[in-house]
Amino acid sequence: MNYRISQRAATLSPSLTLAIDSKAKAMKAAGEDVVGFGAGEPDFDTPQHIKDACAQALADGFTKYTPAAGIPELRQAIADKFQRENGLTYKPSQIIVSCGGKHSCYNVILATCQEGDEVIIPAPYWLSYPEMVKLAGATPVILPTSDQTEFKVSPGQLRAAITPRTRLFVLNSPSNPTGSVYTPDEIKALGDVCVEKGVLIMSDEIYEHLLYDGAVHKSVASFSQAHYDHTIIVHGFAKAWSMTGWRLGFLAAPEPVARAIDAIQSHSTSNPTSFAQKGAVAALTGSQEHLPKWLAEYAKRRTYAWKKLNSIPGISCVNSKGAFYLFPNISKLGLSSTEFCSRLLEQEKVAAVPGIAFGADDYLRISYATSLANIEKGLDRLEKFVKGLAQ
Secondary structure, three states: OOOOOOHHHHOEEEEEEEEEEEEEEHHHOOOOOEEEEOOOEEEEEEOOHHHHHHHHHOOOOOOOOOOOOOOOOHHHHHHHHHHHOOOOOHHHHHEEEEEOHHHHHHHHHHOOOOOEEEEEEEEOOHHHHHHHHOOOOOEEEEEOOHHHHOOOOOOOHHHHHHHOOEEEEEEEEEOOOOOOOOOHHHHHHHHHHHHHHEEEEEEEOOOOEEEEEOOOOOHHHHHOOOHHEEEEEEEEOOOOOOOHHHHHHEOOOOHHHHHHHHHHHHOOOOOOHHHHHHHHHHHHOOOOOOOHHHHHHHHHOOOOOOOHHHHHHOOOOOOOOOOOOOOEHHHHOOHHHHHHHHHHHHOOOOOOEEEHHHHOOOOOEEEOOHHHHHHHHHHHHHHHHHHOEEE
């Protein structure tokens, strides 16, 4: 039998983050003492009141289909969140609830991009952005950045990359994988270029609540009506409420885009899980007292890891201002990021993600969404590995 695979599927690269996390978990299951820095998820449990709301929904028999775009109660709660926290006015009809932040991103790209279009993506990027663009038949245009600029693209870079074929600019702040956060002025300047050139912005704000050192998040949609009209915000419950396995994301978009995404979702996944949506309502409307505690713990881990990484000869690392990642530079060590991470896992039982997965081969991603004890042990092993390279 000739199982012909479509060209779009054949050109995709599997997710290296998930692959490395799976390998580390398999090694752990086999009894090996592996320290995992690969997963992009909080190590804290979902707050109890959210789980209780979901359990109550199950007990109440709330287990049937819902509208494809989500239950009205949740869409209203999301609209209220944007008004309350971001000063943005959205009608519930402009809100689409999805099966995760990744699903929201894919829906946006599929709804707005097609063959012949170009999508500008700053690198380092979250590894799924370019693959989603390819699936839509469009072309990813990568803008490289480095630790010298805190991994931020400049308005001049963006302007120079825009062509008549440019349809979308992907903006992710706070950033996965670097933890960089654009200032409000920097966000506005990038938005100004897109407004001037008529380019849509997909603003991935899922790490909005995870900020350090006085960093401020301001959505690009909030600067003017024109910025609002050019912006589609993608977001989700995974990071700030530790709901990664719940698979719940959301987006806010101009009405025509929201309608198109609603139609796409109605023919692909239909609705997100019914009873999980009740938990999401509780996440938005209930107590947020967990977040300051989590942020304090993340900040402690971040500071330790950043100092430790910079103390290792041959490694340099700018500090993150958001999310829960560090992105150390390993270019002086003489190995590709894939070779570095492969040998690190085999020799020292430490799982990190090679920077090549994010379009930056001189780096690797370290997640500090794990205990301080694990971070200390893992970075001690990393130091041992690096010192061994010099011998």
